[in-house]
Amino acid sequence: MSAMNDLLAFQRQTEALSSIAERLGWDQETVMPRGAAEQRAEEMGAIESVLHERRTDPRIGEWLEAATPRTEAESRAIELIARDFNRANRVPARLATELARLTSLSQGIWAEARANEDAEEFLPTLDQVLMLKREEAAALAEGGDLYDALLDDYEPGMTGAEIASLFDAMRPRLVTLREDILGAGVQPQELTGHFPQETQLRLARTCATAFGYDWSRGRMDVAVHPFSSGRWQDSRITTRVVEPDPFNCLYSTIHEVGHSSYELGIDPDYAFTPLGRGVSMGVHESQSRIYENQMARGRAFTGWLFNRMSDAFDGLNITDADAFYATVNRVTPGFIRTEADEVQYNLHIMMRFDLERDLIAGRLDTRDLVEAWNSRFQKDFGVAVDRPANGVLQDVHWAIGLFGYFPTYALGNVYAGCLNAAMREDTPDLDDTLAQGDAAPGVEWLRENIHRHGGLLPPRQLVEEATEDDISPEPLLDYLEDKFSTIYKL
Amino acid sequence: MSAMNDLLAFQRQTEALSSIAERLGWDQETVMPRGAAEQRAEEMGAIESVLHERRTDPRIGEWLEAATPRTEAESRAIELIARDFNRANRVPARLATELARLTSLSQGIWAEARANEDAEEFLPTLDQVLMLKREEAAALAEGGDLYDALLDDYEPGMTGAEIASLFDAMRPRLVTLREDILGAGVQPQELTGHFPQETQLRLARTCATAFGYDWSRGRMDVAVHPFSSGRWQDSRITTRVVEPDPFNCLYSTIHEVGHSSYELGIDPDYAFTPLGRGVSMGVHESQSRIYENQMARGRAFTGWLFNRMSDAFDGLNITDADAFYATVNRVTPGFIRTEADEVQYNLHIMMRFDLERDLIAGRLDTRDLVEAWNSRFQKDFGVAVDRPANGVLQDVHWAIGLFGYFPTYALGNVYAGCLNAAMREDTPDLDDTLAQGDAAPGVEWLRENIHRHGGLLPPRQLVEEATEDDISPEPLLDYLEDKFSTIYKL
Incomplete structure (x- = not known):
């Protein structure tokens, strides 16, 4: 029982932290002062980093092996946690970081190119994003x-x-x-x-x-x-x-x-x-x-x-x-x-x-x-x-x-x-x-x-x-x- | 240099998470829907728990021992981090948890007693809070x-x-x-x-x-x-x-x-x-x-x-x-x-x-x-x-x-x-x-x-x-x- 309970308790806290990250996103798009962008980026980075650490925490693997679900809902929870854990672990940390960095950058480049009506300004960056996404897809697809x-x-x-x-x-x-x-x-x-x-x-x-x-x-x-x-x-x-x-x-x-x-x-x-x-x-x-x-x-x-x-x-x-x-x-x-x-x-x-x-x-x-x-x-x-x-x-x-x-x-x-x-x-x-x-x-x-x-x-x-x-x-x-x-x- | 840099990088993320917790508090007092109180309590609990873990992280002790500050600001940062780390570690986890639980409870009891104009309703709880605060003070004061x-x-x-x-x-x-x-x-x-x-x-x-x-x-x-x-x-x-x-x-x-x-x-x-x-x-x-x-x-x-x-x-x-x-x-x-x-x-x-x-x-x-x-x-x-x-x-x-x-x-x-x-x-x-x-x-x-x-x-x-x-x-x-x-x- 203990592995199941530990896993659910850990997941509960992860869900709460993830809900906080979403609330911060809401704040950013609705009420945040316009001068707070850099600070918010650092805050989002910090909570995303905590979340990433939790999603790939090796204890999840151990709990998953030992956990015995008691209900249909618990079985499904195990299935979903395992799915996310496996996906998160298949992507190398280096690639995840690089993707996060590049996509946050490329959003600005896209916006600029769109404002300038110049697709050429954006396509080289899109090519880099695509390259990393194909790499990610290969890691996830396992063949x-x-x-x-x-x-x-x-x-x-x-x-x-x-x-x-x-x-x-x-x-x-x-x-x-x-x-x-x-x-x-x-x-x-x-x-x-x-x-x-x-x-x-x-x-x-x-x-x-x-x-x-x-x-x-x-x-x-x-x-x-x-x-x-x-x-x-x-x-x-x-x-x-x-x-x-x-x-x-x-x-x-x-x-x-x-x-x-x-x-x-x-x-x-x-x-x-x-x-x-x-x-x-x-x-x-x-x-x-x-x-x-x-x-x-x-x-x-x-x-x-x-x-x-x-x-x-x-x-x-x-x-x-x-x-x-x-x-x-x-x-x-x-x-x-x-x-x-x-x-x-x-x-x-x-x-x-x-x-x-x-x-x-x-x-x-x-x-x-x-x-x-x-x-x-x-x-x-x-x-x-x-x-x-x-x-x-x-x-x-x-x-x-x-x-x-x-x-x-x-x-x-x-x-x-x-x-x-x-x-x-x-x-x-x-x-x-x-x-x-x-x-x-x-x-x-x-x-x-x-x-x-x-x-x-x-x-x-x-x-x-x-x-x-x-x-x-x-x-x-x-x-x-x-x-x-x-x-x-x- | 590495211990100093590691300590500051770790602290940076802690500060960002603490800033998030404060922003959630703002949300709660200004724009949060009235039906979201329980959810918010769980979210606050989750981020406070992450923060507590970080504030008492044993690595801080190791970094503090090895860190060599390069500027007046870094010296002061070391001093403040050490101060918080020592305070956090002096209070036993059991006592910190009990205090958090009791004070969140006693706020409601106080509000109720105040509305009822009945001090007797509140004093026994205040006595419990006082007992725990004296215990905390003793742990912090070290004589x-x-x-x-x-x-x-x-x-x-x-x-x-x-x-x-x-x-x-x-x-x-x-x-x-x-x-x-x-x-x-x-x-x-x-x-x-x-x-x-x-x-x-x-x-x-x-x-x-x-x-x-x-x-x-x-x-x-x-x-x-x-x-x-x-x-x-x-x-x-x-x-x-x-x-x-x-x-x-x-x-x-x-x-x-x-x-x-x-x-x-x-x-x-x-x-x-x-x-x-x-x-x-x-x-x-x-x-x-x-x-x-x-x-x-x-x-x-x-x-x-x-x-x-x-x-x-x-x-x-x-x-x-x-x-x-x-x-x-x-x-x-x-x-x-x-x-x-x-x-x-x-x-x-x-x-x-x-x-x-x-x-x-x-x-x-x-x-x-x-x-x-x-x-x-x-x-x-x-x-x-x-x-x-x-x-x-x-x-x-x-x-x-x-x-x-x-x-x-x-x-x-x-x-x-x-x-x-x-x-x-x-x-x-x-x-x-x-x-x-x-x-x-x-x-x-x-x-x-x-x-x-x-x-x-x-x-x-x-x-x-x-x-x-x-x-x-x-x-x-x-x-x-x-x-x-x-x-x-x-």
Whole structure:
């Protein structure tokens, strides 16, 4: 018993320290004085170094060998601890340090290059990052596929080949739908007007409340890039305000509420254990997406939102709830992934997935990346990339070493499609309450079927048990075709 | 060289972790969701445990033996590290844990007893705390005086006997001054009116700016009990708003700016070393007090503040700057230390100092504490304590084990008196700029003579070098008699 208890007690403290590091990150992005950057870097370095030491502590290996789990949760905890311990030990300390140093540096170089619209400024650094990431992947893969080894960090159990075949199945229907929409005779109106910051933030709070955000265990602040941070009793959201576009603030908020609700909904018994967090990036994204899209961008909720916004902003240029629904779901050509609608978003991801898989496999050289990006974009979106910030420099991910991360966004959409189908069957009154500004039946269904399990079940099993079906892109594609055919009268 | 470098590198990380712990404390008191208390307790426990382990790490002992300092700063760093290491190692782990557990518990019991106005509810717990603190003091003192061993944690180098003789020298003149003031024929007017929160906070920011607070390395938030938190590039202040009494907000703010300015003014080379913080509680308090009292409660600055407040609140019931100066410095009878004016404050401290010295020495039993408090209060202030919250239950200090802390408040006033005399001689234009709402000459003098040194010089030496004189209560007493004789026309 003692090894099991020692291991869990040690892990408990590691989880607490890791939660502190995340809280510091929140502080940095929201309230930290602007002059404190160097100090904060040193503080983050110190706690990360303590965490790294703990994650590779040889005692973990001894405890793991001697530990006898007493429950299903303890078995799974052992599995997750062993997984992290093995991953941490496979990467040589020198490489981990070098990666940390380089990626913190390269983020600045990327930002500078993006501001200067000069991809050449960034590519040599990206090449160095890629070299180290391939080295890391080789250490992790132990002879297996390099990309899979990186992907496993974000979506455990998923492989690049599985994702490729999922994406191959999705692409034709998405491409067709996109073309039909952009070629449709009637296009939704754009929302225009003056939308003061304070009113947007007040409405954002109302929306968060509509989606059951627990304010006693969270708070909302403004950040440059919205994010959610923390778990258990303290998961905070951030939002941003773009004055001419209130949808940015409102839907970012609901998206982050989805992430935070997942963390806040986990069984409290799992707090400070490896089960006490969302199980994968894909499942996490499925929660933010199902809140933001399947629930908050549906006809029912937008009907309620139309009235709230009309009141709050003293009338809108759109005067009818059906037209407003179309406006919320407007599909327009664009270069930027984060601004993409439900239809085009996945096409952006597929392109990044193919490119990064080629980079990691050594099939694509960073010197050819701009050309590869631009020609692929032309092919998928029918438009030539006009400048690097709209092209290869638009995302920070690769600069900070996040290879294998992009596909989890689209995977989240696929999971959300599956979950939405099952959720709708089980909650026939959901649209009625959404039309009243209350997502409770959906939120409760997700808490029961997804949130509370935390890390207990592996991602695929979790979603398949919740939906009582295999994972498939069909529900998502059916949902998209159905929704957008109605809106665009296809 | 290697031992010295290893020691400093290790200490650097410890300082960074300790700074993180302080930032978490700030978070807890300002922005943390109310439902996150248990989680935060576990997080604080985890980082405190890491810190305790590091502070008692046997490698420190080895490094200290082998280290050869190369500079005056390194010699002092060695001295301070050795001091903390020895203190940490003298206290048995069992006792440290028990003290941490009990004092976190007893704070709640104290708060409950205070709310219930029932001292008996609290005294048995206080007795347990006292027992453990005496045990700790014995471990630290190694045969020396128990009270001195505790005091040394807050005011290194100072002894109870020295403080007693300092206080004995002060008491008669303070008692006489207090009686003269309360018996004076003319008493200052009270400020009355409506003072909206937002206006108070806006004025507080203006006051902080007047005292040179560096907003790029700090921020201001609202907390129940105002405090300052952090150092180097990030020292934040908090304030509170009591709507009928704007002085509370404004002078709390300036007080905390004093503390933060000290930390922000330390030589950046000392960051992440033991020299990178205020050298003692007494010196710290001297900075907050000299900002709040000798500068911000002087005739020059109150003249400027009178105009600002008259404008901000659309007129005051006091219509003349001299009368306003008297109002700011009003002396009225009262039970509460934290609400006391410059004259009576030190009398509150002296009484606590005598009582806690007797408690630690074993000359006073907690069962007799209420009687001892009340009779002493009657003697010093001429009034009978009406209820425990106005008497023995008013301060949290003893409940959380802070014996030996109280005298540093009065010591801060004494240091401030000394420093003010020297500062005024060196900055003949200070009152002119204060009258314009600008404390720069004073702030610069303090930065040059106190702040920048951080922990380089021991407290007494620091103040004596700054003033080119011995520490003495005379300058403070002269200043108080001079100021209040004028205001009260004595």
